[in-house]
Amino acid sequence: MDSMPPVLSVRGLSVRFLMPGGRRVAAVTDARFDVAPGECLALIGESGCGKSVLASALLGLLPGNAQTAGSALLGDLDLLTAGERTLARTVRGRLIGLVPQSPAAHLTPVRTVRSQLEETVATLTTTRGRAALRAAAEAAAERAAFPADHLDRHPHQLSGGLAQRAATALALVGDAPLLLADEPTTGLDRDLVDRTADELRRHVDDPGEGGRGRALLMITHDLAAAERIADRVAVMYAGRIVELADAAAFFGSPGPRHPYSRGLLQALPDRAFTPIPGMPPELGDLPAGCAFAARCDRATDTCATEPPPGTVACHHPHVPEDVRA
Amino acid sequence: MLELRSITAGYARNAPVVRDVSLTVASGESVGLLGPSGCGKSTLARVAALLHRPDSGTLLLDGEPVRRWRHRAPREKRTAFGVVFQQARLSADPRLALTDLIAEPLRATGRGAEVPGRIAELAPTVGLTPDLLTRRPHEVSDGQLQRACLARALALRPRLLVCDEMTAMLDASTAAALVAAVEDYRAATGAALLAVGHDRALLGRWCDRTVQWDSLA
Ligand SMILES: Nc1ncnc2c1ncn2[C@@H]1O[C@H](COP(=O)(O)OP(=O)(O)OP(=O)(O)O)[C@@H](O)[C@H]1O
Ligand code: SF4
Ligand SMILES: [Mg+2]
Numbered sequence: 001m002d003s004m005p006p007v008l009s010v011r012g013l014s015v016r017f018l019m020p021g022g023r024r025v026a027a028v029t030d031a032r033f034d035v036a037p038g039e040c041l042a043l044i045g046e047s048g049c050g051k052s053v054l055a056s057a058l059l060g061l062l063p064g065n066a067q068t069a070g071s072a073l074l075g076d077l078d079l080l081t082a083g084e085r086t087l088a089r090t091v092r093g094r095l096i097g098l099v100p101q102s103p104a105a106h107l108t109p110v111r112t113v114r115s116q117l118e119e120t121v122a123t124l125t126t127t128r129g130r131a132a133l134r135a136a137a138e139a140a141a142e143r144a145a146f147p148a149d150h151l152d153r154h155p156h157q158l159s160g161g162l163a164q165r166a167a168t169a170l171a172l173v174g175d176a177p178l179l180l181a182d183e184p185t186t187g188l189d190r191d192l193v194d195r196t197a198d199e200l201r202r203h204v205d206d207p208g209e210g211g212r213g214r215a216l217l218m219i220t221h222d223l224a225a226a227e228r229i230a231d232r233v234a235v236m237y238a239g240r241i242v243e244l245a246d247a248a249a250f251f252g253s254p255g256p257r258h259p260y261s262r263g264l265l266q267a268l269p270d271r272a273f274t275p276i277p278g279m280p281p282e283l284g285d286l287p288a289g290c291a292f293a294a295r296c297d298r299a300t301d302t303c304a305t306e307p308p309p310g311t312v313a314c315h316h317p318h319v320p321e322d323v324r325a
Numbered sequence: 326m327l328e329l330r331s332i333t334a335g336y337a338r339n340a341p342v343v344r345d346v347s348l349t350v351a352s353g354e355s356v357g358l359l360g361p362s363g364c365g366k367s368t369l370a371r372v373a374a375l376l377h378r379p380d381s382g383t384l385l386l387d388g389e390p391v392r393r394w395r396h397r398a399p400r401e402k403r404t405a406f407g408v409v410f411q412q413a414r415l416s417a418d419p420r421l422a423l424t425d426l427i428a429e430p431l432r433a434t435g436r437g438a439e440v441p442g443r444i445a446e447l448a449p450t451v452g453l454t455p456d457l458l459t460r461r462p463h464e465v466s467d468g469q470l471q472r473a474c475l476a477r478a479l480a481l482r483p484r485l486l487v488c489d490e491m492t493a494m495l496d497a498s499t500a501a502a503l504v505a506a507v508e509d510y511r512a513a514t515g516a517a518l519l520a521v522g523h524d525r526a527l528l529g530r531w532c533d534r535t536v537q538w539d540s541l542a
Contacts, residue, residue, distance in 0.1 A: 047468020047499045102412070159363035187411060187493050189362040189523035221496045267497040269526040275502035279452045 006034035007177050007215035008058075012070030013080070015050070015057050015239075019065070025284045027053040029239040030070070032309075035178070037213020040204050042226035042247065044219075044264070045236030046280055051219045052101075054236075055182050058217075059096060060087035074178060093124050093174045099181035099200070103167035107155040113166045114151040117141060117173065124174040136173075144169035145199055161192040168199060175208055181218045185225050193225050201229040223268060227251040235261045238281050238291035242313045254320040257312045260292045290315065326352040326517055327373060327485055332382035334372050335365075341380060343369050346541045348519075350485065355511070355518035357528030360538030367411075370489045370521045374408045404434060407483030407516075411490035413470040417462045423473040424458045430480045447476040451506050452499075467494045475503055479510055486511070488520045492527065504531050 010033050017025040027050045035041045043051050056062050058072055058079050072079040074095055082091065092098065100106040108116055117137035121127050127136045141151055146165040155163055164184065171179060181200060185193040204216045220226050226233060226247070233250045235243040235258060243250075243258040256262045263276040278295035287293065289304040290313075296303070298316045307313040327350040335341035342365035350356050350373075360366040371377035372384065378394040385391070386402055393399065410416045417426055427447060428440040448458060451472040462470050471494060478486060486507060492500035508531075511518060522528055528535045 044496070046496050047471075047494075048466035052466070161362045183494070187362070187490065190525075192362055221494070221500075223497060264496065264498050267501040269501075269524070269530040273501050273504075273530050275505055276498045279449075279454055282454050282456045284456055 004037045004213060006036050007039075007074065007213065008035045008217065009073040010034070010058075010070070011072075013054065013057065013072055014069040015053050015062065016067045017063075017065050018067065019284065023284050026239050026286055027066075027283055028057065031236075031241050033234055033241060033244060035215040035217055037177075037215055038204060038207065039231045040201060040216040040218060040229050041232050041234060042218050042220055042230035043234045043236060044221070044223065044226055046260075046264070046276075047221075048280055048283075049236045050239040050283070051236055052182055055180055055217075055219055058180065059092055059098065060084065093120070093176065095176050095178065097171035097174055097176035097179045099168050099171045099179065099184045101183040101186060103160075103163040104155060106167050106170075107163060109155050112152050112154055113141070113146070113158070113169075116166075117151070117169060120170050120173045140169045140173045141166075143172050143199075143203070145195065160187050161189075161196075164188060164192070164196055165199075168196065172203060177208075177212060177214055179203060179214065179216045181216065181220075183220055183222075184218065185220065185222050190224075193222060194228065197225045197229045223251070223265070235264070238286060239283055240291070240313060242292070242307075244311045255318070257317040257319070258314050259296045259298050259316075259318070262318065263295075326350060326387055327519070328383075328385040328388075329369070329373060330383040330385070332369065332372055332379045332384070334368055334377060334379040334382075336368075338380070343372070343379070344542055345382070348373075348536065348541055350517050350519050352484075353511075353515045353517055354534075355520065355532040357532035357535035358519065358521045358538065358541075359523060359525055359528055359535050360521075361523055364538050366521045366538055367489050370408075370487050370519065373519055374406045374487045375403055376408065400434065404430070404481045405484045406487060407478030407481065407485070408487045409471070409475050409478045409489065409491045411493045413467060413474045413494065414462065416474060417470055419462050422459050422461055423453065423465065423470075426462070426473050427476040427480055429477060434481065436481075443480055444476075447479060450479070450509065451476045452502055468496065468499045471495060472499075472503065475506060482514060483516060484514075485517045485519065488518065490522045491520070493522070493524075500527070 010031055013031040015028040057068055068080050114137055117140055118133045121133055121136040127133055144165045146169050185196050200216055204214050207213045230247040233245050233247050234241050237260045243261050250256050266272040267275055276295055281291050290307050293299040293303040302315045307315050329348045332346050333341045334343040358366055372379050375394050375398045383390055424444055431440050453472050457465055457469055520528055520532055
């Protein structure tokens with residue numbers, strides 16, 4: 001598996017929003033990461049830090065006032081320069097399956113889950129004929145643990161958890177090499193979070209047809225869900241990925257190394273439940289150097305200069321020794 | 326201060342989602358209501374905030390039964406409540422800049438003159454920076470919008486806050502910050518809180534007491 005090339009390879013990805021009056025909002029800056037076949041990468045970070053914008057950039061769904069730079073290679077295709085026609089015909093649904101944040105908004109209200117699944121199968125696969133479509137739709141539902149006896153219901157007749165599974169089933173239909181899940185478990189109780197997360201994990205563990213491997217990029221606020229299924233964690237702050245870490249080391253011992261990541265974990269109700277002091281920075285007016293400096297208890301004068309690139313973008317990262325002390 | 330007695334409520338007459346539920350929130354108290362996805366706790370929260378008329382049962386506010394719901398409820402009863410929902414986007418008018426969103430309840434009650442002063446107090450309380458205040462909902466993230474929705478809920482200085490999964494869409498630090506903002510407000514005003522959700526660790530840490538949905542009927 002290690003010898004297989006990454007499913008997604010992002011280099012120097014930046015997104016700027018041009019605002020009225022000539023202001024620029026730096027929503028994503030210089031993101032760099034890979035997602036390997038069979039891997040789940042969790043992207044976490046403070047609200048408004050640019051996670052969803054990054055996802056929209058990969059799908060070509062940014063609004064008109066956005067400018068991108070860098071590259072995001074999915075196989076040989078650069079998602080950032082691909083035209084809308086390519087994105088619509090070969091990327092969305094086929095190369096990237098999207099598990100949306102609010103399933104209710106993603107399902108068509110006037111049609112049953114079965115009819116939406118069958119239509120998606122017909123659009124994204126070579127399956128033809130009524131009986132075959134019906135069987136394929138049922139198989140897709142089963143993969144997402146959507147109960148067969150609810151297939152003839154309309155979206156408003158589903159609980160949040162079932163609507164989430166319906167949306168997940170739709171995302172799995174195209175058997176895309178990359179699954180992109182933006183907050184796939186929001187609003188679900190712990191049991192349903194675990195089940196949804198496990199379904200996504202199972203999908204990634206199954207290399208799929210031809211054994212080419214599947215990968216999952218999961219954006220989430222739910223650190224317990226991330227801990228449950230992620231292999232690696234990318235932490236985003238003020239548009240930058242400030243730490244890339246092995247999930248077990250990050251959530252367990254020795255713990256995160258970037259001061260922001262540590263603050264984020266300490267804010268959990270089963271840890272200190274203390275928010276990171278201060279307010280998130282204005283992405284339209286970021287300071288020079290480290291954007292976290294104003295809120296960081298380790299900041300020094302050096303932090304007014306750009307932190308070094310690498311897996312931890314910090315001048316004074318925690319090292320395993322002071323974590324143990 | 327708030328007493329729900331044998332409330333039955335729902336969206337279709339013959340299929341109530343809340344059946345015969347009773348719950349009391351004493352003045353100044355914070356109560357966490359825990360229940361699984363889809364159990365009906367949001368519906369009960371809407372009844373408690375006078376936003377949804379129950380099919381049967383009694384709601385007492387300061388010992389007085391409430392007889393009218395929604396816009397028909399008397400103003401002094403309606404304004405006793407501040408409500409924050411999980412889905413900030415569904416509860417925010419997309420045409421309004423965040424300042425106007427926060428000011429909505431003040432303007433709706435003829436207190437437009439207080440807007441600038443109240444915004445200046447509320448924005449830092451909930452962690453909104455000045456550049457965000459002029460943006461509209463589609464130009465801010467979910468967390469930024471939820472901060473504005475909390476500010477809107479606090480605008481009229483309610484005596485009871487109802488928070489329905491207020492932090493479900495938020496990262497851990499923003500969640501802890503909004504909980505701290507609610508608690509600062511309660512410490513300053515003595516307001517009571519009904520927080521609804523399914524995160525036991527969160528509600529257990531946040532509230533004076535938590536009750537399990539199953540134990541209410
Ligand atoms: N169309 C837009 N125009 C200008 N700014 C925007 C636009 N869309 C998003 N932004 C800004 O870009 C930044 C990143 O937003 P994004 O939605 O990616 O955050 P996020 O990390 O997904 O947050 P959350 O966790 O709350 O969902 C925010 O500061 C937001 O205000
Ligand atoms: S670079 Fe400096 S300010 Fe930034 S996180 Fe590291 S120590 Fe803190
Ligand atoms: Mg987002």
